[in-house]
Amino acid sequence: MPEPDAPRAADPASFGFERIRYAKDAANGVATVTIDRPQVLNAFDFRTLRELGRAFEDASWDDAMAVVVVTGAGDRAFCTGADLDEQAEMGATSGQYWRWMGAFIEMHDRLRNIGKPTIARINGACVGGGNELQMACDLAVMVEDAYIRHVGPEHGSVPAGGATQWLPILVGDRRAREILMLCQEVPAARALEWGLVSRVVPRAALDSTVAELATSLRAKLPEALRYTKTQLNWWRDLVWSQTVTHGRDWLAIHSTSDETREAVAAFHEKRPPHYDALRRLAGAPRSCPECGATGMPAEYAYCGVCAAPLPSVFEAIP
Numbered sequence: 480m481p482e483p484d485a486p487r488a489a490d491p492a493s494f495g496f497e498r499i500r501y502a503k504d505a506a507n508g509v510a511t512v513t514i515d516r517p518q519v520l521n522a523f524d525f526r527t528l529r530e531l532g533r534a535f536e537d538a539s540w541d542d543a544m545a546v547v548v549v550t551g552a553g554d555r556a557f558c559t560g561a562d563l564d565e566q567a568e569m570g571a572t573s574g575q576y577w578r579w580m581g582a583f584i585e586m587h588d589r590l591r592n593i594g595k596p597t598i599a600r601i602n603g604a605c606v607g608g609g610n611e612l613q614m615a616c617d618l619a620v621m622v623e624d625a626y627i628r629h630v631g632p633e634h635g636s637v638p639a640g641g642a643t644q645w646l647p648i649l650v651g652d653r654r655a656r657e658i659l660m661l662c663q664e665v666p667a668a669r670a671l672e673w674g675l676v677s678r679v680v681p682r683a684a685l686d687s688t689v690a691e692l693a694t695s696l697r698a699k700l701p702e703a704l705r706y707t708k709t710q711l712n713w714w715r716d717l718v719w720s721q722t723v724t725h726g727r728d729w730l731a732i733h734s735t736s737d738e739t740r741e742a743v744a745a746f747h748e749k750r751p752p753h754y755d756a757l758r759r760l761a762g763a764p765r766s767c768p769e770c771g772a773t774g775m776p777a778e779y780a781y782c783g784v785c786a787a788p789l790p791s792v793f794e795a796i797p
Contacts, residue, residue: 480533488541494534498527500552501534508545509693510538517553520604522562528582535589545697547593548689549616550600551609554682557599557625560607563634566734567743577731583608583640584723590615591712591719594705596696600689601625601676610675611641614649617708619676620688626664627675633662633752635733635742639726644718649674765789 480494491501500513512534514521523531538547551557566576590597590612599613601621606628613619631638638659646655650673658665671679680688696704733739738757745752766773769787779789 480530483537486540488537488543491534491537494530494537496530496534498524499530499534501537503541503544505543507690507693508543508697509548509690510534510541510544510546511548511550512538513550513552514558515552517551517555519562519564520556520559520606521551521553521609522559523608524562524565525579525582527562528579528586532582532586532589535586535593539589539593539595545595545701546693547595547597548600548693549590549597549612550602554603556603556609557601557605558609558612559604560609560611560630561636563743563746567747573731573735576734577727580640580727580730584727587611587615587641587719591716594708595701596704596708598689598692598696599676600685602682602685604628606630607636607638607642608640611638611645613676614641614645617711618678618692620678620680620685620692621667621670621676622682622685623667623679624682625667627658627670628662628664629659630662632660633742634746635736635739635752637726637730637733639722639730641719643726644722645715648714648718 480496483489491503494501498514498516500511500515502511502513503509504511512531514523514527514531516522516527535547538544565579596618597616599616599619601613601619603622603625605613605621605625607630610627610629629638629642631642637643642659643655646658649655650658654673657663665673665675667676667679670676678688678692737760741757742752764773765775765779767775767782767785767787767789770782770785772782772784775782775789781787782789
């Protein structure tokens, strides 16, 4: 993925993207950015974030592109947020997650500041960071059999990459709390009713509806439209700028916690996390049954004082 030496648009084929597809339709003035990881429901890993950011940057520089469409490959998912396999690998140090979150923030900033209208083409499940991605777009067209969901409090995370900031603006405080705290699916019809998306259509009408909106947006004055977007983004940008770096630091620190390790392990083992054990652990620090030393890290297999074997945190606290 070559770095540009000047702010000039380039041929999409020159980027060598591996995780996304990037295409430009010169006849209609539409650039389409597709997350191309259907085997993992279009979850994004670090390279995906970097490629998305580079594509958004290039699209912003291309004056021939009037509209940018963001979508996912296949029919099952638009995007399901962070790749938990990669998240498990990053659990070793908080610094790894902090750097990953930096790429996530940079990608979002390039999308929101792209300087032209954007449309989310929601072709399937829209989960976690996927919903944050579609909320960063100006308009969203969703197939009628898709859903939106957040799962952070079930998987060891907090949706502080757009959801905690923007959902209260889009759907109101109570509905935002329901979406983020209950972690339940929001069907397409309800997403439309609540103002999470612009249109809900049958799958057969998805592309034609996106094209219709793109055609309408293209027939607008580019500078006036760009500044309209800037003004509309004011509240979102304000809350984003005040909270996202806090979220980045907290998520990085929390990524190595007992809670996150247990949540990610439960996801891979296809079982519920030990919710109640984690609550008890917060009030009863891990201790050695032999010498009574307390505050033992969860990853310790042996006591750091007397070297006695330690039970796992979940054996010690049923």
